[in-house]
Amino acid sequence: MILRLRQQVYLDNNATTALAPGVVRVMGKVLRGCYGNPSSSYRHARDAAEILQVSRQAVAVAVGTVPERMVFTGSASEANNQILLSCAQAGLACGRRVIVSTPLEHPSVMETLVHLQGMGITVLFCPVDSQGRVVLEALESLVNEQTMLVCCMLANNETGVVQEVGQIAALAHRHGALMMSDCVQALGKWPVDVLALGVDFATFSAHKIHGPKGVGALYAKEGAPLFPLIHGGLQESGLRAGTEGVHNIAGFGEACRNVPNLLAASGRIATLRDRLAAGIREIFPEARFNSPVEGCLPNTLSVTFPGCDGSEAIGFLDYHGIGVSAGSACNTQANAPSHVLKAIGLSDEEARQTLRFSLSDQTRGRQIVYVLAVLRDFLERRALPVTMIRPAQVDENLLFSESVFILDVRHGYDRKLLKGLPNAHETSISILKGNLDLLPRDKSILVVCQGGMDGAGVAYFLRSKGFKNVSFVMGGVLGWKLFQPALYARYGDKNKKTWVMKP
Numbered sequence: 308m309i310l311r312l313r314q315q316v317y318l319d320n321n322a323t324t325a326l327a328p329g330v331v332r333v334m335g336k337v338l339r340g341c342y343g344n345p346s347s348s349y350r351h352a353r354d355a356a357e358i359l360q361v362s363r364q365a366v367a368v369a370v371g372t373v374p375e376r377m378v379f380t381g382s383a384s385e386a387n388n389q390i391l392l393s394c395a396q397a398g399l400a401c402g403r404r405v406i407v408s409t410p411l412e413h414p415s416v417m418e419t420l421v422h423l424q425g426m427g428i429t430v431l432f433c434p435v436d437s438q439g440r441v442v443l444e445a446l447e448s449l450v451n452e453q454t455m456l457v458c459c460m461l462a463n464n465e466t467g468v469v470q471e472v473g474q475i476a477a478l479a480h481r482h483g484a485l486m487m488s489d490c491v492q493a494l495g496k497w498p499v500d501v502l503a504l505g506v507d508f509a510t511f512s513a514h515k516i517h518g519p520k521g522v523g524a525l526y527a528k529e530g531a532p533l534f535p536l537i538h539g540g541l542q543e544s545g546l547r548a549g550t551e552g553v554h555n556i557a558g559f560g561e562a563c564r565n566v567p568n569l570l571a572a573s574g575r576i577a578t579l580r581d582r583l584a585a586g587i588r589e590i591f592p593e594a595r596f597n598s599p600v601e602g603c604l605p606n607t608l609s610v611t612f613p614g615c616d617g618s619e620a621i622g623f624l625d626y627h628g629i630g631v632s633a634g635s636a637c638n639t640q641a642n643a644p645s646h647v648l649k650a651i652g653l654s655d656e657e658a659r660q661t662l663r664f665s666l667s668d669q670t671r672g673r674q675i676v677y678v679l680a681v682l683r684d685f686l687e688r689r690a691l692p693v694t695m696i697r698p699a700q701v702d703e704n705l706l707f708s709e710s711v712f713i714l715d716v717r718h719g720y721d722r723k724l725l726k727g728l729p730n731a732h733e734t735s736i737s738i739l740k741g742n743l744d745l746l747p748r749d750k751s752i753l754v755v756c757q758g759g760m761d762g763a764g765v766a767y768f769l770r771s772k773g774f775k776n777v778s779f780v781m782g783g784v785l786g787w788k789l790f791q792p793a794l795y796a797r798y799g800d801k802n803k804k805t806w807v808m809k810p
């Protein structure tokens with residue numbers, strides 16, 4: 308492997324973003340000096356209420372509406388839940404029992420739709436093409452006078468594909484249905500104007516635009532049905548009870564004031580993203596690009612690397628200080644492949660071979676050069692410092708070998724779901740880091756987690772700390788159970804130890 312200085316490169320900005328310095332300043336000021344409850348009536352309270360007012364104005368301006376139409380929530384997930392439940396309730400009352408959506412929505416929409424089916428709502432999913440775009444003719448055939456709501460995100464978090472929400476809203480309205488759009492990923496990366504889009508509802512999240520976590524907002528057009536999820540107070544015009552997180556809302560407002568600058572940076576970000584894509588194409592011509600060239604967020608690149616395991620790639624990149632995300636969720640069923648990637652035609656295996664790179668205005672050209680160099684090392688399999696063990700290889704010889712120290716780094720709740728490998732030493736990743744001197748240096752260390760991703764990360768971490776012989780179980784305990792069901796049944800959890808920590 309070529310010797311190069313390790314850098315920290317964060318390319319997972321669709322998951323969350325770093326706080327902008329201006330946001331930190333504004334929030335610090337509020338946290339230090341403005342503790343009043345905005346619902347009270349004396350001076351301290353009025354100061355807090357004023358912060359809510361100016362922040363609401365800033366968020367409203369960023370999305371093209373007036374402050375009266377915005378409701379602050381605890382997250383965009385909450386906002387999505389509130390709108391869907393409100394529409395379902397209104398729909399059941401007026402006999403429109405159908406919601407039409409897409410197979411690409413965020414889990415806060417998908418899982419709420421499943422919940423609504425239990426309440427008597429029919430949910431229909433519109434087909435999308437191979438780039439993930441809603442097929443408008445197919446949508447037209449699904450929407451009718453039974454439809455209460457059409458729900459379609461503006462931009463997708465995994466591939467970055469942008470939908471024709473304006474046209475979809477017009478189609479919904481032609482049939483007397485309402486239109487909701489999750490605009491979380493679009494804000495700050497793509498122009499968002501709720502009036503121009505013609506939507507009845509839209510949702511936003513502060514932490515995707517360099518604001519704080521734990522605050523979201525929804526837009527509801529005047530007259531659109533909206534009911535509280537949380538009862539017990541008159542905050543947010545009676546639509547969300549609970550004393551407002553004034554510092555978070557202030558941070559959200561400040562982040563929204565910066566949206567024009569983020570949009571102005573999108574050309575530069577797209578150039579870096581395209582440089583990354585071109586570099587990948589050169590290193591690995593078989594790579595498949597899941598993000599469309601046109602009509603895509605400027606910062607997002609989803610790539611499938613045939614023949615490469617995504618969780619191992621993430622561990623290797625992490626070892627080199629690079630944060631990206633995978634096309635599968637490690638802690639659910641055996642590396643559950645992303646529903647978005649499956650909806651655009653990827654197989655389970657291809658989804659597990661997929662990485663998502665998401666850039667921000669803080670990404671620099673030299674970071675892209677570094678990421679490409681590290682990717683090249685990985686893809687050309689140059690001197691990989693840890694060994695990936697396939698679950699089928701985890702047999703009795705390995706499990707009961709005197710020279711192997713099995714380290715189980717699963718979370719406590721995962722251990723309740725599945726039994727672990729026999730002879731495993733259970734620990735948590737955070738405790739492990741402060742107790743490395745207790746790990747045997749004369750044995751080979753086999754790291755196992757629930758789905759494979761944490762295990763790869765820990766294995767590369769141990770290698771960076773000088774442990775010579777480190778491996779991890781690909782697919783984790785889930786993979787082992789799947790490929791070695793007889794061993795799982797016979798030896799699962801046998802002779803496991805809670806790894807002794809320093810007193």
Ligand code: PLP
Binds near residue numbers: 321322385463489523
């Ligand atoms: N919608 C989309 C498209 C997202 O990407 C996310 C976050 O990942 C959310 C909703 C949920 O946002 P929050 O973290 O504020 O609940």
